[in-house]
Amino acid sequence: MDKINLDNYKGIIFDMDGVIFNISDAIRKAVDDSVNKYQLNVKQNEVMEEIALLIEELQNYPVPKIILNSYNLLKVQFLEGLNYFKKLRIAIFMFNQFNKYKDAESSIYDGIDKLVSTLSKHRKLAILTNNKSQYAEEILDKFDLSDFFGTIIGFNDVSEVKPNPEGILKILDKWNIKPEEAIFIGDMTTDIDAGKAANVTMICVASGLAQKQTLKQHKPDILVDNTKELIKLFSL
Numbered sequence: 001m002d003k004i005n006l007d008n009y010k011g012i013i014f015d016m017d018g019v020i021f022n023i024s025d026a027i028r029k030a031v032d033d034s035v036n037k038y039q040l041n042v043k044q045n046e047v048m049e050e051i052a053l054l055i056e057e058l059q060n061y062p063v064p065k066i067i068l069n070s071y072n073l074l075k076v077q078f079l080e081g082l083n084y085f086k087k088l089r090i091a092i093f094m095f096n097q098f099n100k101y102k103d104a105e106s107s108i109y110d111g112i113d114k115l116v117s118t119l120s121k122h123r124k125l126a127i128l129t130n131n132k133s134q135y136a137e138e139i140l141d142k143f144d145l146s147d148f149f150g151t152i153i154g155f156n157d158v159s160e161v162k163p164n165p166e167g168i169l170k171i172l173d174k175w176n177i178k179p180e181e182a183i184f185i186g187d188m189t190t191d192i193d194a195g196k197a198a199n200v201t202m203i204c205v206a207s208g209l210a211q212k213q214t215l216k217q218h219k220p221d222i223l224v225d226n227t228k229e230l231i232k233l234f235s236l
């Protein structure tokens, strides 16, 4: 099994949802509710990543802006064949259900707090999320993790979100380190693509939203199945 030699690195960048914060159950339940309410014919594990990305995008905007920016909504495959208004209705319903479950039931992955706290004693840590940075701060605060991250970059801090490498490059620039001195840990194909474009070491955690096979196709440097395996990569 691969091991990370921390001596080779100066900084580690974490994605939040799917790496630190576990939103899988909230998404799964929101999908279930939508499938039942609207009698959708979808295979849940095939649409999870698409929906996770859609939700990541939706949660940054008020509804009128979602409607204005609904180009992506029109493209999603799991709503293929439905008219625009029905797509919008389903997406907003699903998004509301997600928010309800997310606040009530979501937590951080077991052991991730200890990993983050230990790594922060040795290396600089940052968060790179396609969410709003303020939302990331709230979640980190809630689980007493804020102090470990000197830098938090959200969609509001960049002109292009992941898979564009802009956010990673911005953090490297701030730290004044080279790409080969940094690690990026994410859970989606968009994370892998961003990490590879930035030339950092890309670790992907297949935590459940994206299918492992799909993640493999995007060729992360290291692919692990869960947080437990992620922790094992760092012999601390």
Ligand SMILES: [Mg+2]
Pocket: 015, 016, 017, 018, 019, 186, 187, 188
């Ligand atoms: Mg993620």
